[in-house]
Amino acid sequence: xxxxxxxxxxxxxxxxxxxxxxxxxxxxxxxxxxxxxxxxxxxxxxxxxxxxxxxxxxxxxxxxxxxxxxxxxxxxxxxxxxxxxxxxxxxxxxxxxxxxxxxxxxxxxxxxxxxxxxxxxxxxxxxxxxxxxxxxxxxxxxxxxxxxxx
Numbered sequence: 001x002x003x004x005x006x007x008x009x010x011x012x013x014x015x016x017x018x019x020x021x022x023x024x025x026x027x028x029x030x031x032x033x034x035x036x037x038x039x040x041x042x043x044x045x046x047x048x049x050x051x052x053x054x055x056x057x058x059x060x061x062x063x064x065x066x067x068x069x070x071x072x073x074x075x076x077x078x079x080x081x082x083x084x085x086x087x088x089x090x091x092x093x094x095x096x097x098x099x100x101x102x103x104x105x106x107x108x109x110x111x112x113x114x115x116x117x118x119x120x121x122x123x124x125x126x127x128x129x130x131x132x133x134x135x136x137x138x139x140x141x142x143x144x145x146x147x148x149x150x
Contacts, residue, residue, distance in 0.1 A: 003051045003091050004033050025084035029091070032058055052133030055092055059085050060136070096134045098143075104131060105143050117148045 007030055014023040032054050037046055046054075066081035096104065105127055114123045127140050 002045070003048070003055070004030070004046070006091065007033070021080060021083055022087050025087040028084070029055065029058060029088055049129070049132050052092065055088055056133065056136060059088050059092075062088065093133050096131070098139075101131070101135050101139060102143055102147070105140065105147060109144075109147060114148060117145065120144055120148055123148070 007026055011023065011026045011030065014026060033046060033051065036050060036054055037044065062081045062085035066078050066085065069078035069081060105123070108126050108130065109123055112119065112122050112126060123144050124141065127144060128137060131140060
């Protein structure tokens with residue numbers, strides 16, 4: 001079952017349970033998927049990796065907005081954004097711990113032969129494609145910098 005199929009099922013359940021906030025988050029994901037699908041071509045299904053990228057992007061948007069609202073002391077706007085980010089994040093695979101992430105990135109650095117911060121772009125390209133959905137780009141970037149500078 002694809003992520004879009006799971007979201008469609010959860011939309012139906014949320015409608016029956018009258019969960020307005022959850023329904024809003026799920027519809028946003030579905031809309032983003034449909035938009036990406038039309039950009040790719042109407043007959044093509046979205047690849048699993050592309051679905052994960054879209055979900056990560058939506059979560060990041062929600063969390064960034066929530067952070068801004070929190071800084072402005074607007075808890076009435078902060079809480080719905082955080083709630084939606086939590087709902088959407090349920091569709092990502094289990095996130096890697098920092099230790100697991102560090103180990104995976106170390107392997108990638110060894111495979112590419114990267115030795116300095118100048119090689120960061122090469123490592124980031126491989127790491128982002130290999131770890132899509134399992135970790136966010138910010139975490140990956142921080143660990144890559146740390147490992148390449150030490």
